[in-house]
Amino acid sequence: MLNLNISKPQSTHHQILLPKYKPFILGGNASFAIFPKFISVRKHENIRVGQVRSTIKAVKTLTKKSTTTDVKAVITVQQTVGGVLTHLGLSGGLDFIVDVLGRTLLIELIAAEVDPGKSQTSRKPTIKAYAHRAGKKDNENYYKTNFKIPDDFGEVGAISVENEHHKEMFVKNIVIDGVSGHSTTFTCNSWIHSKFDNKQPRIFFVDKSYLPTETPSGLKSYRKKELEILRGNGTGEHKAFERIYDYVVYNDLGEPDKGDELKRPVLGGAEHPYPRRCRTGRPKTKKDPLSESRSLSVYVPRDEAFSEVKQMTFSAKTLYSVLHSLVPMIQTSVIDSELGFPHFTAIETLFNEGFDLPAQSATGFLGNILPRLVKAIADVENNILRFETPEIIYRDRFCWFRDEEFARQTLAGLNPCNIKLVTEWPLKSKLDPEVYGPAESVITKEIIEQEIGGLMTLEKALEQKKLFILDYHDLLLPYVNKVRELKGTTLYGSRTLFFLMPSGTLRPLAIELTRPPIDGKPQWKDVFQPCWDATGIWLWRLAKAHVLAHDSGLHQLVSHWLRTHCCVEPYIISTNRQLSAMHPIYRLLHPHLRYTMEINALAREALINADGIIEKAFSPGKYCAELCSAAYDQLWQFDLQALPADLINRGMAVEDPTAPHGLKLTIEDYPYANDGLLLWDAIKQWITDYVTYYYPEANLVKSDNELQAWWTEIQTVGHGDKKDEPWWPVLETSDDLIRILTNMVWVTSGHHAAVNFGQYDFAGYFPNRPSIARAIMPTENQNDAEKEQFLNRPEEFLLACFPSQVQATSVMAILDVLSNHSPDEEYLGEKIQPYWEEDKYISAAFKRFNGKLKEIEGIIDARNADGNLKNRSGAGVVPYQLLKPFSEPGVTGKGVPNSISI
Ligand SMILES: [Fe+2]
Numbered sequence: 001m002l003n004l005n006i007s008k009p010q011s012t013h014h015q016i017l018l019p020k021y022k023p024f025i026l027g028g029n030a031s032f033a034i035f036p037k038f039i040s041v042r043k044h045e046n047i048r049v050g051q052v053r054s055t056i057k058a059v060k061t062l063t064k065k066s067t068t069t070d071v072k073a074v075i076t077v078q079q080t081v082g083g084v085l086t087h088l089g090l091s092g093g094l095d096f097i098v099d100v101l102g103r104t105l106l107i108e109l110i111a112a113e114v115d116p117g118k119s120q121t122s123r124k125p126t127i128k129a130y131a132h133r134a135g136k137k138d139n140e141n142y143y144k145t146n147f148k149i150p151d152d153f154g155e156v157g158a159i160s161v162e163n164e165h166h167k168e169m170f171v172k173n174i175v176i177d178g179v180s181g182h183s184t185t186f187t188c189n190s191w192i193h194s195k196f197d198n199k200q201p202r203i204f205f206v207d208k209s210y211l212p213t214e215t216p217s218g219l220k221s222y223r224k225k226e227l228e229i230l231r232g233n234g235t236g237e238h239k240a241f242e243r244i245y246d247y248v249v250y251n252d253l254g255e256p257d258k259g260d261e262l263k264r265p266v267l268g269g270a271e272h273p274y275p276r277r278c279r280t281g282r283p284k285t286k287k288d289p290l291s292e293s294r295s296l297s298v299y300v301p302r303d304e305a306f307s308e309v310k311q312m313t314f315s316a317k318t319l320y321s322v323l324h325s326l327v328p329m330i331q332t333s334v335i336d337s338e339l340g341f342p343h344f345t346a347i348e349t350l351f352n353e354g355f356d357l358p359a360q361s362a363t364g365f366l367g368n369i370l371p372r373l374v375k376a377i378a379d380v381e382n383n384i385l386r387f388e389t390p391e392i393i394y395r396d397r398f399c400w401f402r403d404e405e406f407a408r409q410t411l412a413g414l415n416p417c418n419i420k421l422v423t424e425w426p427l428k429s430k431l432d433p434e435v436y437g438p439a440e441s442v443i444t445k446e447i448i449e450q451e452i453g454g455l456m457t458l459e460k461a462l463e464q465k466k467l468f469i470l471d472y473h474d475l476l477l478p479y480v481n482k483v484r485e486l487k488g489t490t491l492y493g494s495r496t497l498f499f500l501m502p503s504g505t506l507r508p509l510a511i512e513l514t515r516p517p518i519d520g521k522p523q524w525k526d527v528f529q530p531c532w533d534a535t536g537i538w539l540w541r542l543a544k545a546h547v548l549a550h551d552s553g554l555h556q557l558v559s560h561w562l563r564t565h566c567c568v569e570p571y572i573i574s575t576n577r578q579l580s581a582m583h584p585i586y587r588l589l590h591p592h593l594r595y596t597m598e599i600n601a602l603a604r605e606a607l608i609n610a611d612g613i614i615e616k617a618f619s620p621g622k623y624c625a626e627l628c629s630a631a632y633d634q635l636w637q638f639d640l641q642a643l644p645a646d647l648i649n650r651g652m653a654v655e656d657p658t659a660p661h662g663l664k665l666t667i668e669d670y671p672y673a674n675d676g677l678l679l680w681d682a683i684k685q686w687i688t689d690y691v692t693y694y695y696p697e698a699n700l701v702k703s704d705n706e707l708q709a710w711w712t713e714i715q716t717v718g719h720g721d722k723k724d725e726p727w728w729p730v731l732e733t734s735d736d737l738i739r740i741l742t743n744m745v746w747v748t749s750g751h752h753a754a755v756n757f758g759q760y761d762f763a764g765y766f767p768n769r770p771s772i773a774r775a776i777m778p779t780e781n782q783n784d785a786e787k788e789q790f791l792n793r794p795e796e797f798l799l800a801c802f803p804s805q806v807q808a809t810s811v812m813a814i815l816d817v818l819s820n821h822s823p824d825e826e827y828l829g830e831k832i833q834p835y836w837e838e839d840k841y842i843s844a845a846f847k848r849f850n851g852k853l854k855e856i857e858g859i860i861d862a863r864n865a866d867g868n869l870k871n872r873s874g875a876g877v878v879p880y881q882l883l884k885p886f887s888e889p890g891v892t893g894k895g896v897p898n899s900i901s902i
Pocket of ligand 1: 560565752756899902
């Protein structure tokens with residue numbers, strides 16, 4: 001048994017490591033033997049406590065008699081993976097002693113207001129006490145302490161916390177009970193570093209929000225100081241326990257020290273414009289002074305690392321396991337990494353028999369983490385990688401082969417945000433014809449009318465807004481020759497035309513594939529059409545495979561990574577650097593900006609890095625990230641991230657004050673737009689209620705210096721390569737603020753959900769959305785032998801064009817994890833944040849928001865049951881549920897989380 005009366009540690013070593021306690025007064029736990037008796041406090045004395053650095057000095061000043069009130073503090077600490085480890089090793093043992101001594105956390109109460117009549121720098125004395133461990137329930141530990149607060153102390157506005165352990169701990173909240181007769185909550189949800197790592201205690205502000213000018217007088221300097229800490233000084237390599245938010249360019253994707261083939265350009269700057277990422281301060285590489293060296297654990301500010309806090313099944317852990325364990329196993333299981341599938345039934349075996357994984361003890365571990373993917377087979381040494389049947393194939397095994405489904409998915413599939421109305425004819429490239437060949441498209445009026453001749457002329461089709469396009473011509477063409485130098489891949493520029501049928505569904509009309517001049521040969525381009533002869537229809541199927549690979553690549557690189565994960569990171573950095581944790585807009589945004597930085601760090605480490613999965617499995621190969629930068633340069637505009645503006649920009653809607661949501665859709669049954677606008681309006685209403693409550697007067701937005709600095713930094717630093725663009729909205733009124741915030745919240749919730757959670761359902765069966773097209777069209781450079789081969793077995797051409805076995809299975813495993821909702825997923829509008837609960841107005845507004853989202857669930861269900869809405873309902877059709885707000889855990893193809901957490 002441990003002797004509880006430890007006052008003099010016997011071990012010299014321990015003496016060095018144990019914190020040197022200094023006595024102080026007022027703590028309710030001052031009954032430990034270590035405290036000299038003379039510091040006990042007599043009631044009815046006015047006590048003043050001064051502090052010199054970490055030394056706590058009690059200064060008793062007996063003035064006039066006043067009373068004190070007993071208050072109690074309860075600190076809830078979440079047990080984490082790291083927390084379990086705190087009890088191992090020497091420091092764990094010492095921490096245990098600290099717990100036994102009742103000195104785990106040193107809590108200091110800070111008065112909200114300075115003494116009346118005194119200057120703002122003359123703060124009231126703070127009141128300190130050690131909190132001791134008082135109990136445990138489930139995975140939460142409780143620490144308690146008592147204070148005696150002078151009655152003229154007023155409200156507690158902030159709390160300082162010093163962690164006496166050698167390891168950090170995750171504090172959920174602190175509740176002070178008894179000040180002014182009520183309880184005051186401090187929501188923390190934060191890692192508190194050990195004081196042995198950093199002497200600076202942590203400050204938490206009360207749950208009530210304040211605009212900068214309304215900051216209680218006693219908290220002003222703390223508010224300022226906290227932001228300075230979070231900004232850091234822009235130097236040095238950040239340590240894991242730090243909380244510094246800073247910016248840097250994307251210069252850590254390559255590994256030039258490992259060889260020239262792994263060198264990648266810096267993204268961010270004039271040559272390759274790009275949003276900024278979180279600064280880590282790692283040293284530069286030896287071979288390239290512009291590149292930052294890579295490491296196995298990438299720094300993110302401590303509170304952005306969530307995988308130890310969330311459940312063990314949580315996405316970051318599973319994604320990490322897939323990237324670091326499963327994918328390497330897949331790669332070693334198949335000797336020839338370029339081997340394709342020999343026939344279509346071989347693809348089917350992935351969903352029934354499965355795929356042997358190497359016999360390694362680690363696979364047992366994987367089976368526990370990835371039970372959906374890795375199955376242990378009794379009495380068999382090897383584990384099996386067996387995929388669940390994707391929804392699209394479960395419902396209709398042959399749908400991927402059909403044209404109407406190909407077209408439908410541009411409106412209700414995984415990438416429903418690229419289709420555009422054709423507004424100009426003839427179609428013409430804006431690229432330099434000297435470099436890329438003739439700009440005119442070979443899709444002619446005659447070709448269009450051949451397809452729609454029975455219905456209307458081309459002119460009528462344009463006038464009546466019936467022609468639509470997936471235009472991947474000008475974005476991809478500059479990369480075609482570079483990509484074709486890489487092994488195992490190819491590329492074209494592409495245009496795909498669709499016609500809106502009287503049924504309200506789209507019909508594909510033509511695909512144009514273009515290759516610029518290469519090796520002295522002139523530009524090559526050809527048009528493919530759905531037709532009624534065997535050779536023509538096989539060429540059409542091959543052309544569709546190319547377009548689908550283009551769409552898959554641009555979905556992953558642009559609609560998904562760039563527009564959500566990557567462009568949001570600067571919002572997160574600026575929000576933490578410029579808005580105090582007690583700023584109402586910080587608190588509004590916080591649920592929408594959580595968990596993203598850690599996932600992004602993981603993506604830089606193993607997904608979008610040089611020779612990472614994206615480069616290995618998508619058509620543009622090593623140019624993926626560069627292409628992403630080109631898309632940012634040419635296409636990304638902040639204002640167009642707002643759903644209504646995006647729809648108008650693509651010609652998919654026009655403003656109409658009489659129509660629902662103020663928009664008339666060009667295609668009435670456009671599931672992504674229809675459901676997205678419901679969500680958009682609900683988000684906008686909630687944000688309007690919130691913003692108008694905190695900014696009741698017009699001038700408050702303009703005079704909010706934190707808010708102005710936040711918005712300026714997003715434009716000029718985080719998205720600094722676009723700082724001079726004219727489309728940045730101004731931030732002068734509450735309407736401006738509502739517009740900007742609704743845009744941001746839509747991107748992190750609705751937009752991300754629409755392009756993320758259907759990944760396995762739609763692309764898990766890769767013939768429906770191949771990530772890469774590996775072979776050129778048989779008509780491009782045809783020799784007699786190839787022609788004969790194509791005519792004899794066209795299916796082989798299609799299989800050779802599809803991803804290899806390694807590519808397909810690696811991507812399928814990743815898409816499975818990316819499509820998964822964790823058991824503790826936080827859905828949009830589902831649960832009120834603790835800091836809003838006390839405020840009647842905000843909690844009522846949130847309840848309305850929650851009610852609206854529940855109503856949207858019902859509306860979307862009704863739409864999916866309506867047989868007239870043929871783009872989302874029909875035989876074998878996967879209903880459009882990606883924007884249904886709520887979901888069960890797992891791969892469900894629905895559910896809109898608050899933030900980009902996978
Ligand atoms: Fe994502």
